Structure formats: structure tokens, C-alpha cells
Amino acid sequence: MSEVQGLDGCVQRLVHPHKVAMVRGQTPTASEIDRVSGLFKLLGDPTRARLLYALLEAGELCVCDLAAATGAAETTVSQALRLLKASGVVAGRRDGRNVFYRLSDAHVRMLLDITREHAAHEGASR
Incomplete structure (x- = not known):
């Protein structure tokens, strides 16, 4: 010692x-x-997590599609995306008047996949 x-x-x-x-x-x-x-x-925010998993599944979505897919208001989605974009977790692509959002890179995808797998594992072991 x-x-x-x-x-x-x-x-x-x-x-x-x-x-x-x-x-x-x-x-x-x-x-x-x-x-x-x-x-x-x-x-750690449930709304932002839902948005990220929607992007993980769909690849790329605009604000209105994200709102419809997650059941959140468009203003809530826009505010969440602003934070996620500022932190480098999502990226946007402008197409005319629409901005399409996607996960910024493979690291974010891997983090979401591993987190979901861990949560499922934890839920199964209880």
C-alpha cells in the first residue's frame, strides 16, 4: 500500500x-x-434524442418531416436542430427554401447505435 x-x-x-x-x-x-x-x-434531452434517431434511420430530413416523424412542434425541432448543429452533431444542406439535416459523421451514428444497444442490454438484464 x-x-x-x-x-x-x-x-x-x-x-x-x-x-x-x-x-x-x-x-x-x-x-x-x-x-x-x-x-x-x-x-440527454428526449426530444433531441428522438430527432437524432429519426435522422439515423432516414438519413436526411427537413424540419417539417422531422416534426411529423417525432411528433414535436416545428419550432421545437428548429430550436433543437440549432443546438445540435452548433455542437457539430448534425449538418444541414440547403435545397431552395428547405434545409435538409443529417447526422454530421459516422462517429455520431456509432454513438447512437452503441447507446441504443446498451439501453436495450440494460433493459433486458433487469
């Missing part, structure tokens, strides 16, 4: 000091943690 002084001045006993050192060396920076946390907050 080893001891280390914590940030609050308390001495903490370490059972696995080599693992603690490894974790400290591999921990994301504060800025990376802020971005990850912000992304999960963004995905």
Missing part, C-alpha cells in the same frame, strides 16, 4: 498506486471532459 495527499489535504491510502498513476497519465484534459460532458447533456 502507498499513500498520497489529496487535493483537500487528506492523506489517502492507495491499494494499487501503479493503476492510479496510469489513470492520472491517461485522463482526458479538462477541456476534453467539458466537451464530452456537453455532448452527453445534448444527447
